[in-house]
Amino acid sequence: MTKEQVIKIFKEKFNNENPEVYTSPGRVNLIGEHTDYNGSFVFPGAIDKGMIAAIRFNGTDKIRAYAIDLDESSEFGLIEEDAPNEGWAKYLFGVCREIIKRGGTVKAFDTVFAGDVPLGAGMSSSAALESTYAFALNDLLNLGIDKFELARIGQSTEHNYVGVKCGIMDQFASIFGKEGHLIRLDTKTMEYEYFPFNPKGYKLVLLDTLVKHELASSAYNARRASCENTAATISKLHPEVKFLRDASMDMLNEVKDQISEEDYMRSKYVIEETQRVIDVSNALQQGDYETVGQKMYETHHGMSKLYEVSCEELDFLNDIAKEHGVTGSRVMGGGFGGCTINLVKDELYDSFIADAKKQFKEKYGHEPKVYDVVISDGARKL
Ligand code: GAF
Numbered sequence: 001m002t003k004e005q006v007i008k009i010f011k012e013k014f015n016n017e018n019p020e021v022y023t024s025p026g027r028v029n030l031i032g033e034h035t036d037y038n039g040s041f042v043f044p045g046a047i048d049k050g051m052i053a054a055i056r057f058n059g060t061d062k063i064r065a066y067a068i069d070l071d072e073s074s075e076f077g078l079i080e081e082d083a084p085n086e087g088w089a090k091y092l093f094g095v096c097r098e099i100i101k102r103g104g105t106v107k108a109f110d111t112v113f114a115g116d117v118p119l120g121a122g123m124s125s126s127a128a129l130e131s132t133y134a135f136a137l138n139d140l141l142n143l144g145i146d147k148f149e150l151a152r153i154g155q156s157t158e159h160n161y162v163g164v165k166c167g168i169m170d171q172f173a174s175i176f177g178k179e180g181h182l183i184r185l186d187t188k189t190m191e192y193e194y195f196p197f198n199p200k201g202y203k204l205v206l207l208d209t210l211v212k213h214e215l216a217s218s219a220y221n222a223r224r225a226s227c228e229n230t231a232a233t234i235s236k237l238h239p240e241v242k243f244l245r246d247a248s249m250d251m252l253n254e255v256k257d258q259i260s261e262e263d264y265m266r267s268k269y270v271i272e273e274t275q276r277v278i279d280v281s282n283a284l285q286q287g288d289y290e291t292v293g294q295k296m297y298e299t300h301h302g303m304s305k306l307y308e309v310s311c312e313e314l315d316f317l318n319d320i321a322k323e324h325g326v327t328g329s330r331v332m333g334g335g336f337g338g339c340t341i342n343l344v345k346d347e348l349y350d351s352f353i354a355d356a357k358k359q360f361k362e363k364y365g366h367e368p369k370v371y372d373v374v375i376s377d378g379a380r381k382l
Helices: 003-013 087-101 125-140 147-162 169-176 216-237 249-254 261-286 289-305 312-323 346-364
Strands: 020-029 044-057 063-067 072-076 109-115 181-186 191-196 202-212 328-331 337-345 369-372
Touching: 003 020, 003 044, 003 109, 020 125, 020 169, 044 125, 044 169, 063 087, 072 087, 087 125, 087 147, 109 125, 125 147, 125 169, 147 169, 169 181, 181 261, 191 261, 202 312, 202 346, 216 249, 216 261, 249 261, 261 289, 289 312, 289 328, 289 337, 312 328, 312 337, 312 346, 337 346
Parallel strands: 063 109
Antiparallel strands: 020 044, 044 109, 044 181, 063 072, 181 191, 202 337, 202 369, 328 337
16 A cells, blocks of 8 residues: 555544654564574565554553554554554554553554555564554654664564564564565674675465464464473573573584483574574575575474474475475465465466466465565554
């Protein structure tokens, strides 16, 4: 939806007043999955799909919000007891509350918003929404919150108002995104580096299974708990280990008998994935996309067999990619449904997409959705 369209809807809803308009994107992640809450590396980039919001302070003590895509309204205050019932409104409320908790003064506002990040596809529609409002309120109210803290406001919203104990990757990418660049972020130190990403002769494409799993949040939180349990167990022998990122396979094997088999598998995946992100950064610097692709397949295998966040449909798409000679393919984001991310040679692109659509439809009754990835800028005023 364009800026003009959002303004028009805002004016229809709210007495013809003129709003300001902000946008924040969703993200892709080349490699480094479920590593961000383990103090490890991620490799995301913001995309050309996001949320767009028109916003204007209303001089009352109630936020009045309208979700254009859902045709739903919500009205809520700014104190803890005023939490809205609508799932989507919790994101707006949470952002306001997290700003207030950090000492910021939030004034009530009218707002309408829309988005084109597919929901539940692993492309971070929720981070896009959080970042849009965190960025807009910071800008409009001159709160002086830095970009790292804006990302943390979105993350805390997930933890405290949505119930997902996520890492920082999605909000970070949505705020810090830069056109044509992926970002390697060290989530332990928050040091980051932009990597130009324009792989000549390759395309990056997402295939969305359209599968969404209801229990994804609790399963996600359980993965995090497994990792933290292992890190705590290892740290009794090796106090320098604060996160799984700090642990080696030898350390993990030392505590194998003290943790469950499940925790062992989850942790093995994270330790291996940490190394893969390092390998991919080196490969990218050499322009070695074959290695990048090979690591993507390894990640998929780990996410499917050790971390167990894939599903039948994602594995099926991954197999088709492999059979087709696609350079790299894997489940992207939290998993439990959603997309695969695929690094495909230009000359294979058309036949791969056609084949994936055909085979997937024959098996599951519908085609996967196809999104070509365009790496874009992060949160901004329009
Ligand atoms: C979700 C979370 F929000 C991220 O923090 C990250 O853990 C990701 O899953 C998996 O890499 O998108």
